[in-house]
Amino acid sequence: MADLLIKNGLVLTFEKDTLSGQIIPGGAVAVRGDSILKVGKTADLSNKYGSAKVIDASGRIVMPGFIITHTHMPYVLAHNQPVDFSQLKSFWDMLQKMGWEWLEDLTTGDGIYAATRYAAMKMLKNGTTTVCDMVEGPNAIPGALSCSARAIEEVGIRAQVGYEVTERIPGVSILEKLDRGMAEKGFEENLSFLSRYPAGGDGRVQGRIGVHTAYTNSVDTMKKARELADKHGCGIQIHIAEIPRAFLVEKYGKSAPRVLEEAGLLGPDVVAAHCIDLTDEDLKILKRNNVNIVHTPMTNSLGGNGVARVPEMLDQGMNVSIGHDCFFTLNTAEYIRYAYLVHKIHNANPMLIPPFQILDMVLGNPARALGMGDKIGSLTPGKKADIIIIKPDSPSPVTPASVIGYFTMTFQGGDVESVLIDGELIVEKGRMTTVDEEEVKGMCIDEAKILWRKNGIEV
Numbered sequence: 001m002a003d004l005l006i007k008n009g010l011v012l013t014f015e016k017d018t019l020s021g022q023i024i025p026g027g028a029v030a031v032r033g034d035s036i037l038k039v040g041k042t043a044d045l046s047n048k049y050g051s052a053k054v055i056d057a058s059g060r061i062v063m064p065g066f067i068i069t070h071t072h073m074p075y076v077l078a079h080n081q082p083v084d085f086s087q088l089k090s091f092w093d094m095l096q097k098m099g100w101e102w103l104e105d106l107t108t109g110d111g112i113y114a115a116t117r118y119a120a121m122k123m124l125k126n127g128t129t130t131v132c133d134m135v136e137g138p139n140a141i142p143g144a145l146s147c148s149a150r151a152i153e154e155v156g157i158r159a160q161v162g163y164e165v166t167e168r169i170p171g172v173s174i175l176e177k178l179d180r181g182m183a184e185k186g187f188e189e190n191l192s193f194l195s196r197y198p199a200g201g202d203g204r205v206q207g208r209i210g211v212h213t214a215y216t217n218s219v220d221t222m223k224k225a226r227e228l229a230d231k232h233g234c235g236i237q238i239h240i241a242e243i244p245r246a247f248l249v250e251k252y253g254k255s256a257p258r259v260l261e262e263a264g265l266l267g268p269d270v271v272a273a274h275c276i277d278l279t280d281e282d283l284k285i286l287k288r289n290n291v292n293i294v295h296t297p298m299t300n301s302l303g304g305n306g307v308a309r310v311p312e313m314l315d316q317g318m319n320v321s322i323g324h325d326c327f328f329t330l331n332t333a334e335y336i337r338y339a340y341l342v343h344k345i346h347n348a349n350p351m352l353i354p355p356f357q358i359l360d361m362v363l364g365n366p367a368r369a370l371g372m373g374d375k376i377g378s379l380t381p382g383k384k385a386d387i388i389i390i391k392p393d394s395p396s397p398v399t400p401a402s403v404i405g406y407f408t409m410t411f412q413g414g415d416v417e418s419v420l421i422d423g424e425l426i427v428e429k430g431r432m433t434t435v436d437e438e439e440v441k442g443m444c445i446d447e448a449k450i451l452w453r454k455n456g457i458e459v
Contacts, residue, residue, distance in 0.1 A: 001032065001049070001051070001052075002030040002031060002032050002037050002038070002045075002048075002049035002052040003031055003032050003033065003052060003053065003423065004030070004031040004052055004053050004054075004055065004385075004423060005028055005029070005030050005031075005045060005046065005049050005052040005053070005054050005055070006028060006029045006031070006054075006055045006057050006062055006387065006389065007027075007028040007042040007045065007046060007054060007055070007056060007057060008026060008027075008028070008042050008056055008057050008058040009026075009027055009028070009029075009057030009058070009060050009061065009062035009389065010023070010024070010025055010027065010060070010061050010062065010398065010399075010400065010403060011023070011024040011027030011028065011029060011039060011061075011062045011063070011379065012024075012061060012062070012063040012064075012379070012403065013039055013063075013064075013378055013379040013380065014063065014064055014359070014363050014364060014377065014378040014379065015378035015379065015380045016364065016378065017356075017360050017363075017364050018355075018356040018357075018359045018360050018363070018364075018404065019356050021378065022039070023400045023403065024039070024040070024041065025399075025400055026041060026042050026043070027039070027040065027041060027042060027062065028040060028041065028042040028044075028045040028046065029045075029062055029379055029385075029387060030045050030048075030049050030052065031052075031385040031387075031420070031423045032423075033385075033423060034202075034384060034385055034422035034423045034424075035381075035382060035383065035384060035385055035423070036379055036380060036381050036382065036383050036384070036385050036387075037049075037381060038381055039379050039380070039381065055389070055418070057389050059391065059392075060389050060390055060391050060392075060417065061389070061390040061392060061398065061403065062379075062387060062388075062389055062390075063379065063387070063388060063390070064129075064363055064376065064377055064378050064379055064386060064387065064388070065127060065128065065129025065130065065376075065386040065387065065388045065419060065421070066127050066128045066129065066130075066332045066362045066363065066388070067128070067129070067130040067131075067321070067362060067363060067366035067367055067370070067376065067377060068123065068128050068130070068131045068132070068321075068322060068323055068324060068332065068335075068362070068366070069131075069132045069271055069273075069292070069294045069321040069322070069323050069366045069369050069370065070132060070134070070237070070271070070273040070294040070296060070323025070324070070325065071119070071123075071131045071132065071133045071134070071323065071324065071325065071326045072133065072134055072135070072136060072325050072326050073112075073115055073116040073119035073120065073131075073133050073135075073148070073151075073326050074107055074111060074112045074115040074116060074119075074135060074136070074137065074148075074326075075103065075115070075325060075326040075327065076115045076118055076119050076326055076330070076444065076448075077103070077107070077111055077114075077115045077444070077447055077448045077451045078098070078102065078103045078448075078451065079448075081102065081448075081451075081452055081455070081457065082452075082457060083097075083098070083102055083455065083457070090304070091242075091243060091244075091303035091304055091305055092243070094302075094303055095243070095303075096173070100168070100170075101171075102455050103451070104136040104137055104138065105137075105138060105139060105170040105171065106139075106451050106454045106455070107136065107137035107139070107140050107144075107451070108137070108139070108140050108447075108450075109137075109140050109143050109144060109146075109147040110147070110447060111137075111140075111447045111450070111451060112135060112137060112140060112144055112147040112148055112151070113147040113148070113150060113151045114151075114440075114443040114444045114446070114447040115444055115447060115448075116133075116147070116148050116151035116152060116155075117151040117154060117155055117435065117440045117443070117444070118440050118441060118443075118444035119326055119330055120151065120152055120155040120156075120157040120159070121155050121432055121435060121437065121440050122330040122331075123157065123330050123332070124155065124156070124157050124419055124426055124427055124432070125413070125416065125419070125427055125430070125432065126330065126331045126332050126333065126413030126414075126416055127332055127333075127388045127390070127413060127416040127419065128157070128330075128332050129157065129158055129376070129386040129388065129419060129421050130157070130158040130159065130160075130366070130367075130370070130372075130376055130386065131157060131158075131159050131160075132159070132160045132161075132208060132237055132271055132323075132366075132369075132370060133148065133152075133159055133160070133161045133162075134161075134162055134163075134164050134210040134237050135148050135161065135162070135163050135164065135210070136163075136164045136212075138166075138168070138170045138182065138185075139170060141163065141185055141186070141188075141189045142185075142188065142189055142192065143189075144163055144189060145161060145162075145163050145189055145190070145192070145193040145207075146193070148161055149161065149193070149196075149197060149205050152204075152205050153204070153205060154434065154435055155426075155432075155434055155435055155440075156204075156421055156424065156426040156434045157204075157421065157426075158204045158205075158376070158384075158386065158421055158422075159204070159205055159206075160199075160205075160206050160207070160208040160235075160237075160370055161193070161197070161205060161206070161207060161208065162190055162193070162207060162208045162209050162210030162234075162237055163186050163189040163190050163193070163210050164186060164210040164211070164212045165183050165186035165187055165190065165209065165210060165211045165212065165217065165221065165225060166182060166183060166186060166211075166212035166213075166216045166217060167179055167180055167182050167183045167216055167217050167218060167221060168182060168212070168216045169182055174215070174216055178216065178217075178218070180218060180220065180221060183217060183218075183221045183224075186210075187209075187224065187225075187228065190207065190209045190210065190228070191228065191232075193207045194207035194209075194232050194234055198232070198234075199232060199233050199234035199235065199371075200233055200234075200371070204421070204422065206234070207232070207234050208234050208235050208236070208237050208271070208370075209225055209228060209229050209232075209234055209235070209236050209237070210236075210237050210238070211225050211236055211237070211238040211265070212238070212239060213238065213239045213240070213242070213243070213256070214240070214248060214252075214256045214259045214260055214263075215243065215247045215248055215251055215256070219259070219262075219263045222259075222260060222263035222264075222265045223263050223264055223265070225265055226263070226264050226265045226267075229269060234269075235269035235270065235271065235370075235371060236265065236267075236269060236270045236271070237270075237271045237272075237273070238260075238265070238270065238271070238272055238273070239272075239273045239274055240256050240257065240260065240272040240273070240274060240275050240286075240291075241255070241256045241257070241274060241275050241276050241277045241278050241282065242273070242274035242275075242276060242277075242300070242303075242305060243277075243305075244277055245277045245279075255278075255279065255281075255282050256282075257278065257282040257285040257286055258281075258282070258285060261285050261289060266285070266286070266289035266291055267289055267290065267291070268289070268290035268291070268292070269371060270289070270291045270292060271292045271294055271369050271370065272286070272291050272292065272293055272294060273294040273296055273323055273325075274294070274296055274299075274300060274305070274308065275293050275294075275295075275308050275313075276300055276305050276306050276307070276308045277305070277306065278308075278309060283309065283312065283313065283316065283318075286318065287313075287316055287317075287318055290319075291318075292319045292320075292321065292365075292368070292369035293308075293310075293313055293318055293319065293320045293321070294320075294321055294322070294323040294369070295308055295310050295320055295321070295322055295323065295339055295361065296322075296323045296324055296325055297335070297338050297339050297342050298324060298325075298327060298328050298334075298335065298338055299323075299324065299325040299327050301342075302327060302328075307342060307343065307346045310339075310343055310353070311343055311347065311352045311353060314353075314357060319365050319368055319369055320361055320365060321361050321362065321365045321366035321369050322335050322336070322339055322358075322361045322362050322366070331412070331413035332362060332413060333407075333411050333412050333413045333415075334413075335362075336358050336359075336362060336407060336408065336411070337408055337411075339353070339358055339361065340353055340355065340358045340408045355404050355405050355407060355408045356404055358407070358408060359404065359407055363377050363378065364377045364378060384421075384422055385420055385421075385422060385423035386420065386421050386422070387419075387420045388416055388418070388419050388420075389416070389417050389418040389419075390411075390415050390416050390417060391415055391417045392406060392410070392411070392415055393410075393412065393414070393415050394406060394410045395410070396410075414430075416430075417429055417430060
């Protein structure tokens with residue numbers, strides 16, 4: 001018996017990946033409880049599950065929800081903040097000022113709650129059903145992750161969440177001093193969260209330890225992160241090689257991947273954001289440790305960091321997914337398109353990154369990166385009913401032959417009409433069912449104003 005039948009759609013299963021997945025015109029998906037029961041032709045499933053509640057997806061695409069493996073949802077408070085950009089002459093300036101001084105060090109629990117609700121809501125409305133979020137805010141702990149979880153649960157997105165462990169001292173240059181006591185506070189925040197939101201269960205919110213970088217932590221801190229991740233089975237999320245390698249070479253005489261490997265932190269449960277300034281040897285280190293790479297092309301462009309060697313990573317069989325730091329828009333369609341295009345121009349090769357590879361990078365690849373390949377990322381019986389329904393706004397027919405190309409050429413987040421998570425209708429006909437959209441937006445704006453005023457901005 002099914003509880004829900006989504007019928008008459010162009011169903012894309014993506015099992016086990018884009019190329020091998022089924023494309024079913026006149027297709028249907030039967031849902032029972034929080035899981036997918038059956039996928040097939042509408043005629044067959046309608047006869048079998050005639051008593052189920054029906055969603056008519058005629059003229060629409062039915063597919064699994066997108067998965068984004070690196071976000072900082074509280075960062076939306078600084079969107080459009082009118083700061084003095086003349087101070088930002090390098091990525092190092094941007095990190096110290098835009099990231100730390102003007103945002104993270106001023107972040108409060110109320111700000112985390114308000115911003116996370118807004119970011120989760122916007123991503124859901126654009127088809128993202130799962131995120132991996134790293135929360136920062138050294139003056140918001142203890143309790144920062146509780147604020148994050150409350151927001152996520154109210155909105156309804158699926159998330160792995162962790163607090164960023166760092167030895168950085170607010171207001172003190174990392175070139176002057178680091179403090180392991182700061183890292184200990186971060187570990188305590190993560191452990192408290194994991195006691196309530198353990199990894200590997202059926203809960204929509206789960207813990208994943210966050211670590212900032214190798215250059216803001218000691219080897220002992222990196223070793224402890226690995227020890228705790230193994231003990232709690234929660235995995236690690238970390239930034240690797242976002243900043244020029246000279247930082248690590250000057251500090252350790254080695255690259256970030258080498259330092260992290262020798263500390264024992266790397267492994268198949270590591271989700272590594274950015275991974276830009278890498279040598280051939282660095283790539284080998286990440287590959288032999290089965291590290292999951294998160295490509296964040298828009299953020300990297302903003303910081304002038306360069307373009308990650310994603311085509312080579314894919315050629316070597318590395319698992320690559322998409323992240324975005326919650327900079328710019330929260331519209332996954334834009335990140336899909338930018339990642340699809342940037343490597344072509346950077347390498348002067350239009351054959352790089354075909355559409356099917358980009359879709360793998362927001363579906364099956366990130367599901368495996370988060371250790372959830374058996375639960376999300378495809379429309380497969382037994383997996384979670386995390387489903388999006390898209391009404392294409394296209395100047396040309398969207399057919400079984402053209403639908404994969406639609407996602408790189410035409411798709412916009414606003415084309416997403418409905419979103420289900422665990423079989424629950426979270427977005428219906430473009431509107432949230434779980435929260436008042438105007439109230440969520442208004443609270444986020446109010447918290448942004450508070451943050452901006454701390455930076456001397458009258459608003």
